[in-house]
Amino acid sequence: MEIDFSLPGHxxxxxxxxxxxxxxxxxxxxxxxxxxxxxxxxxxxxxxxxPNGEVVVGNxxxxxxxxxxxxxxxxxKRLMGRGLADVQEELKLFPFRIAPGSESVIHLQLNDxxxxxxxxxxLVLRQLKQNAEAYFGAPVPQAVITVPAYFNDAQRQATxxxxxxxGLEVLRLVNExxxxxxxxxxxxxxxxxxxxxxxxxxxxxxxxxxxxxGIFEVLATNGDTHLGGDDIDNLLLRIALEDIASEWKxxxxxxxxxxxxxxxxxxxxxxxxxxxxxxxxxxxxxxxKYQREINxxxxxxxxxPIVDRTLGPCRNCIQDAGVRIDQIDEVVMVxxxxxxxxxxxxxxxxxxVKPHTELNxxxxxxxxxxxxxxxxxGQVEDKLLLxxxxxxxxxxxxxxVVSKLIxxxxxxxxxxxxxxxxxVEGQRNVLIHVVQGERELVKDCRSLARFDLKDIDPMPAxxxxxEVRFLIDANGILNVTARDQRTGKEHSVDVKPSYGLxxxxxxxxxxxxxxxxxxxxxxxxxxxFRVEADTILTAVEKARRHDAYFELTDAExxxxxxxxxxxxxVYHADDHHLIAQKIxxxxxxxxxxxxxxxxxxxxxALKGTKI
Amino acid sequence: xxxxxxxxxxxxxxxGQLFCPACQSLQPPPTDYYPLLGLERKLxxxxxxxxxxxxxLSRLLHPDRFMRKPERxxxxxxxxSSILNDAYRTLKxxxxxAQYLLGQEGFDIGEQRSKDVPPExxxxxxxxxxxxxxxRGGDDSVRPQLEQAEKNFSNMLADVxxxxxxxxxxxxxxAARDTLAQIRGVLNRRKYILNxxxxxxxxxxxxx
Numbered sequence: 112m113e114i115d116f117s118l119p120g121h122x123x124x125x126x127x128x129x130x131x132x133x134x135x136x137x138x139x140x141x142x143x144x145x146x147x148x149x150x151x152x153x154x155x156x157x158x159x160x161x162p163n164g165e166v167v168v169g170n171x172x173x174x175x176x177x178x179x180x181x182x183x184x185x186x187x188k189r190l191m192g193r194g195l196a197d198v199q200e201e202l203k204l205f206p207f208r209i210a211p212g213s214e215s216v217i218h219l220q221l222n223d224x225x226x227x228x229x230x231x232x233x234l235v236l237r238q239l240k241q242n243a244e245a246y247f248g249a250p251v252p253q254a255v256i257t258v259p260a261y262f263n264d265a266q267r268q269a270t271x272x273x274x275x276x277x278g279l280e281v282l283r284l285v286n287e288x289x290x291x292x293x294x295x296x297x298x299x300x301x302x303x304x305x306x307x308x309x310x311x312x313x314x315x316x317x318x319x320x321x322x323x324x325g326i327f328e329v330l331a332t333n334g335d336t337h338l339g340g341d342d343i344d345n346l347l348l349r350i351a352l353e354d355i356a357s358e359w360k361x362x363x364x365x366x367x368x369x370x371x372x373x374x375x376x377x378x379x380x381x382x383x384x385x386x387x388x389x390x391x392x393x394x395x396x397x398x399x400k401y402q403r404e405i406n407x408x409x410x411x412x413x414x415x416p417i418v419d420r421t422l423g424p425c426r427n428c429i430q431d432a433g434v435r436i437d438q439i440d441e442v443v444m445v446x447x448x449x450x451x452x453x454x455x456x457x458x459x460x461x462x463x464v465k466p467h468t469e470l471n472x473x474x475x476x477x478x479x480x481x482x483x484x485x486x487x488x489g490q491v492e493d494k495l496l497l498x499x500x501x502x503x504x505x506x507x508x509x510x511x512v513v514s515k516l517i518x519x520x521x522x523x524x525x526x527x528x529x530x531x532x533x534x535v536e537g538q539r540n541v542l543i544h545v546v547q548g549e550r551e552l553v554k555d556c557r558s559l560a561r562f563d564l565k566d567i568d569p570m571p572a573x574x575x576x577x578e579v580r581f582l583i584d585a586n587g588i589l590n591v592t593a594r595d596q597r598t599g600k601e602h603s604v605d606v607k608p609s610y611g612l613x614x615x616x617x618x619x620x621x622x623x624x625x626x627x628x629x630x631x632x633x634x635x636x637x638x639x640f641r642v643e644a645d646t647i648l649t650a651v652e653k654a655r656r657h658d659a660y661f662e663l664t665d666a667e668x669x670x671x672x673x674x675x676x677x678x679x680x681v682y683h684a685d686d687h688h689l690i691a692q693k694i695x696x697x698x699x700x701x702x703x704x705x706x707x708x709x710x711x712x713x714x715x716a717l718k719g720t721k722i
Numbered sequence: 723x724x725x726x727x728x729x730x731x732x733x734x735x736x737x738g739q740l741f742c743p744a745c746q747s748l749q750p751p752p753t754d755y756y757p758l759l760g761l762e763r764k765l766x767x768x769x770x771x772x773x774x775x776x777x778x779l780s781r782l783l784h785p786d787r788f789m790r791k792p793e794r795x796x797x798x799x800x801x802x803s804s805i806l807n808d809a810y811r812t813l814k815x816x817x818x819x820a821q822y823l824l825g826q827e828g829f830d831i832g833e834q835r836s837k838d839v840p841p842e843x844x845x846x847x848x849x850x851x852x853x854x855x856x857x858r859g860g861d862d863s864v865r866p867q868l869e870q871a872e873k874n875f876s877n878m879l880a881d882v883x884x885x886x887x888x889x890x891x892x893x894x895x896x897a898a899r900d901t902l903a904q905i906r907g908v909l910n911r912r913k914y915i916l917n918x919x920x921x922x923x924x925x926x927x928x929x930x
Contacts, residue, residue: 282789326777487789495781497807521811524785524804582804585785 122253122282122488123243124290124480127232127270129188129339130312130447132156133477134239134254136247137490142294142481144474147242153473154242158234159183160222163685165634166627168238177375180206180367182222186341189313190217190228191273192266194610200337204345206367215610229269229612230620233276237628240279253280255484257476258587259314260286261334261501263547264559265610267588272612276620278628282487284586287311288318289498290479291445292327295470303440304330306429308458308466309476310421311446313339317425319432319439325493331431331520332501333424340381340448342417347377347405350413351392355401369396384410385450411453418457425461431520442466447473497522500583504559507544511553516581519549526582530596537569541577545589558609562591565603577602636687644678644694651675651701659707667703674700730794740782740802748783748795751802755809755822758802763897765820765890765905767813776810816886817912820905827899829906843914846874850918857925865926872922875915882912 124135124142131153135144144152149170159172160182167175176183189201195213202209210218210225218225236256243251256279258270267284274281288307297305302323309316316334320327351373355363363369376394383390389406429436442458444466449455458466470478485491499520505513506529516527531541541564548556567575576596583589593602612620651671654660660668674697681689728735729742729749736742736749740758756763759775781787783806788799812818850871853864885908893901 283786323777326780328777486786489790495784495786497780497784522807524800525807526804582800584800585803 121243121247121249121251122255122484123239123251124477124482124484125236125239125254125256126287126290126477126480127188127236127256127258127273128156128312128476129186129314129341130156131473132235132239133474134243135474135477135481136243137481137485137488142478142485144477145239145243145246147238148245154235154238155185156188156232156235157183157185158187158221158231160224162222163634164222164224164630166234166631168234176371177368180371181208184219184221184226184231186313187219187228187231189337189341190219191232192228192263192269192611193217197610204341206370216612216616227612227620229273229617230276230624232270232273233620233624236273236277236279237624240277251279253282255283255285255480255487256281257287257290257480258284259309259311259334259336260288260316260318260332260498261314261336262587263336263502263557264587264589265557265608266336267586268608268611271586271588272617272620275617276624278621278624281586283483284588285480285483285496286316286318286329286332286498286587287314287476288316288332288443288445289320289327289329289496290483291443291475292318292320292322292479293482293494293496294475294479295443295467297322297441297443301440304432304434304438305441305443306425306439306462307443307445308421308425308449309334309445310448310454311339312448313337313341315339315421315424317421317428319428319434326495326497328497328522329499329520330433331428332499333428333431334501335420335424338417338420339446343381343414343448343451344374344378346413346417347381347392348374351377351394351401351403354403355394358401359399361399363396372396373401380405381410382450385452407452414451414453418451418453421454422457422461425458436462439464443475444468445472445475498585498587499523500525500587502547502557503549504581504583504589505546505548505556507546507553513546513548513551513553513556517583521583523583523587524585526580528578528580531564531575531577531579532573533567533570533575534572536572538572538575539567539569540565541567541575543579543591545581545591559589560609561607562593563605563607564593565605567602579604633687634685637685637690640687640690640694641682644682644690647694647697647701648675648678651697654701654704654708657708657711659704659711662707663704667700670700671697671704748788748791748798748802750798751783751805753805754826755805755813758805758809759813761813763823763826764894765816765823766887766894767819769814772810772814776806779806816890817909820886820890820909824902824906824909827902829902846871847918850922854921854925868922868926872919872926875919875922879912879915879919882908882915886912 126133133144133152133154135142146152147154147169151170154169155173157169157172157176159167159175159179161167172183176185186205190198194215195217198217201207208220210220212218216227218227219231240251254274256270256274258267270284271281288309291309292305292307305320305322307318314336315338316332318332319330321330352364355361363373373394376392380390380392384407389404392403392405394401439462442462442464449472455466482491483496486494500517500523501519503515503519504517505515508514516529517525531543533541543562545559545562546553546556547559550556564577577593578596579591579593581589581591591604593604595602678693678697681693727738729745729747731747732742732745734742734744740751741748752758759779761767783799783802785796785799785803788796812822853867856864857868886905889901889905889908
């Protein structure tokens, strides 16, 4: 597909976060966040489906989490690119309603529909796309989207799929910590070694970069894709639920609405504790009150195990980067959870440098994504990102042992070539099992895909020579091509992803998403025409008491009554065309009445009397 | 007709350049690391010079720079930057660099039999294996012996690295196959010592 760059500046940068998402762009002075219609820069990554199938995203959906929790979903990023077996822990803590048939791709039940995580994320992305389009007054067809650096192939692919379903061409996936380093513009200050500590809502990343004359070379990255502010919320939530169980003699954990209200209360308290030494978790629910004081000392003690879980990956990353701690010149803090004082002091203690917190930790990733968009459009010429793959890539060999082809922390794009042959005379295909991970046995790594080399010419065992090239592209996504060494011809490869959607499934979802977008548009139109109908019906009812009404003929009054009744009949139908048509009919039936009223008004005005 | 050295885009002669002198299009990249980086086939390389070349070429070849180019050129950019990254990763490490050059010169490096004990180490390895066995059996009294072995093998590794350095210089002065054969021998010995060190370190490390 050829890319249309006729609209410079309209490649947006998107931070698709666990808790909040943002969209940004490059203007002439630098990166800038696009606010939503409500003026808020943050779009909560929450999606709610109304009983009529209408989709609500962002702040309004966050409110619906309280009143219709069973039709609302949040933190879906935790499920991206994962199979059912991977997410058992999350299912204990998050109110995800898993539909049957979710083994390799999870399906969430919302209302009477099921949605895969990429489809939910696509709804968030579509909202951001619309916000940007409203802001620019022009279409936004292309985006750079950020992902946690430690995301594996399937999680990246799922994010790319989400973009496609939302109608966006995803020009690049950028790692969140790397994007943040771009936004900080640290390259302007000096050359040196920088660590980026990124603790978000649901993921943790640490990256160490070398900055030299505008080149951002990532030396190593590490992290945990299931560690973030969510975990702190769940910890506090569990404590509050236990309190309530003993105080109220009532188990609230089965009450969706109660849990969501309590969750919001603990989040509020958590956020408060970043600024004040003591606060309260407060809940008023169904005539009962719960209150618990919590001070920072206790809070720190509670969350120490969570904060400590980030330090191991930091040490491993430093080691992999081949640097000593005292060689690290700067540390950059990213993600809302880095506002927590204990996190700040833990990072300062480890790196022995005062971390950078000048930029808003919620915005810095989106700003960096916009800078990367500027690099791709040619607007930013002095910077270049050289990122790495976070996990080693290997293939299954005899006895379930992994043979590593591309090691973790290799600069991407990275490639490796292997030659495969047949083991049996006349064998027509060779199956290659690709895994990601650091362990030696296949069962301890993550299955990525099975590639089937098909239609091999029948020949004696060991005679076929198929050269397979494994290439991790600049998005961190694996591409596999195969070539027959004897003939030099490209060999077909059939891909079966272990987790995630096939290309056909994505295509189908794109189609459905377009149809759904039309439905949503129709639903909005219905709402708007109903408002218009209300206005005209109220006006007509008022006019019936007006002198002008009595100047009408019986036939004219009958026509008005008929038009009013017909409008009322279609008012609750879900067809905006019909409502519009009946509004028009009533408009016409009342033309004479309106003229009469106007004339009376003019006459009244001429007489100088009030009507 | 387009020949091997003619630009795929404008058909002019490229003179073997990465970018066509006439139309600036990126050409299919060489797969050999040395010519891609524009370096002489030497075993001693200046790390800062290597990094400088790597950064310069990254700026020219990275896919980020080809978003607005035709599909075919984007593919060449992907190929070229993946080879460039592989090349930098390989050449910045002296051992990987030597292995690469040996492979390029037709030496069989895939068939190293690291299980074969170099004769001069035979006795030492025999004793070490006994000590390792006892340590695994829970006998902590051999710990000092293992620590001593670790020291010995570390010294040997340092020796080997000095030998390599000298052989690298020898090869760069006059590219003799004989020198390469010696380098292969030293590399095998090095690998063997590294494996032993790994074994010892594993037993000495506090069990988790």
